[in-house]
Amino acid sequence: HKLAAEAFNLSMALDKVNAELSRETALFQETGTIMDQQARIIRDVESSNRFLGVTAAETGQAMGALQSSMADFTRMSKSDKKAISNTATVMQELGINAGTSAQIFDKATKSLGYQNSEIRGISDELHATAQSLGVPFKQIADDFNTVATELAFYGEGAIDVFKDLSKQSKATGLSMQNLLKIGGQAFNTFDGAAQKVGRLNAILGGPYLNSIDM
Numbered sequence: 001h002k003l004a005a006e007a008f009n010l011s012m013a014l015d016k017v018n019a020e021l022s023r024e025t026a027l028f029q030e031t032g033t034i035m036d037q038q039a040r041i042i043r044d045v046e047s048s049n050r051f052l053g054v055t056a057a058e059t060g061q062a063m064g065a066l067q068s069s070m071a072d073f074t075r076m077s078k079s080d081k082k083a084i085s086n087t088a089t090v091m092q093e094l095g096i097n098a099g100t101s102a103q104i105f106d107k108a109t110k111s112l113g114y115q116n117s118e119i120r121g122i123s124d125e126l127h128a129t130a131q132s133l134g135v136p137f138k139q140i141a142d143d144f145n146t147v148a149t150e151l152a153f154y155g156e157g158a159i160d161v162f163k164d165l166s167k168q169s170k171a172t173g174l175s176m177q178n179l180l181k182i183g184g185q186a187f188n189t190f191d192g193a194a195q196k197v198g199r200l201n202a203i204l205g206g207p208y209l210n211s212i213d214m
Contacts, residue, residue, distance in 0.1 A: 009041065028132065036047075042059045042060050042085075045085050045086045046059045048086065049086070050091060052090065053093065055083060058089060058093075061092070061098055064095075065099045066081075066084060066085060068102065069099055069102035070106040071106055072106075073102075082117050084118070086205075087123050088102065088105070090123075091123055091141070094127070095136070096137060096138055100141055100145050104122065104126075104148065105119050107148040107149055108148070111148065112148065112155055114212060118156075126140050126144055127164070129166055131166065132168060134170075135170060141174040143166065143169075144177065169206055
């Protein structure tokens with residue numbers, strides 16, 4: 001009876017997910033039903049994260065955000081879709097809006113040079129940064145989403161630059177945006193980065209940052 005009830009609840013949840021996705025994206029409007037692949041991904045992600053309290057509806061919500069805000073998501077392999085949906089769903093359980101996660105993943109692959117298989121690593125590093133600094137994961141995720149494009153010059157090294165800036169934001173009380181505004185030049189060329197680093201260090205009172213290390 002318990003298994004039957006769980007199957008019934010999952011079926012109802014998938015119906016709800018289908019309706020939500022149909023409203024949010026054009027992907028399913030022709031058929032009006034979830035494609036088999038998407039349905040299997042939702043079931044797999046929900047099942048593997050049930051211990052976190054994840055539901056099929058929540059997984060579907062995360063997938064809908066990925067389809068809307070991550071340009072390449074619909075063209076990915078099934079394994080990449082599943083892995084990235086899993087990461088977005090877990091981040092959602094940790095308080096990160098699925099839309100924010102999708103935007104972070106999109107910038108990571110489009111602007112920072114990350115591969116789909118490396119998306120989980122970004123999530124882990126951002127979460128570790130939040131824990132080490134004692135600040136909410138949501139704040140770190142929101143900050144990274146805001147500044148990732150400005151740090152695109154560093155490619156995959158942008159995450160390390162971001163972690164250094166997060167430390168300074170915590171130490172000085174300055175917001176990430178205010179730190180980036182100091183110096184007037186964006187972190188998008190080596191010379192611009194060197195100038196901004198010099199001004200940041202002068203204001204912060206020490207050699208906290210180094211453009212070469214970045």
